[in-house]
Amino acid sequence: MDKPASIPVLTHEKFARVPIENVRRRGRYPKSVVRLCDVRRERRDDEARLRAWGRDHANACWPLDQIREEKQRSDAFDLLEGRNDEIWREIKQLQADSAALLVKASRLQCLLVTQQVAEEARQDDRHGQ
Secondary structure (H helix, E strand, O other): OOOHHHOOOOOOHHHOOOOOOOOOOOOOOOHHHHHHHHHHHHHHHHHHHHHHHHHHHOOOOOOHHHHHHHHHHHHHHHHHHHHOOHHHHHHHHHHHHHHHHHHHHHHHHHHHHHHHHHHHHHHHHHHHO
């Protein structure tokens, strides 16, 4: 059996640390309970902020997860809008072009329907005479 003097000692700097003291914490509650109360308070505050945001920007009847997702989307949208990068500008331009194209297509469709109605009216007048 090895003698205690021959056992190698861990001398790496990761092992050079202050020993942990196992002393009782002064106060009414153990340290873990206080931390748990803080976590619960932060969670309630976070939920209250999300509910307030949901009332202002989304649907307050949604569950918290859905409000959180919508807030993340909104924050990402605002970030991209503020950053104004090249791809975002190109997407905005494509949206504007497609909207203009949709308006033109709708006008042409209305014009075609109006023309068809007028043509049918003329044919009815010819057949009626």
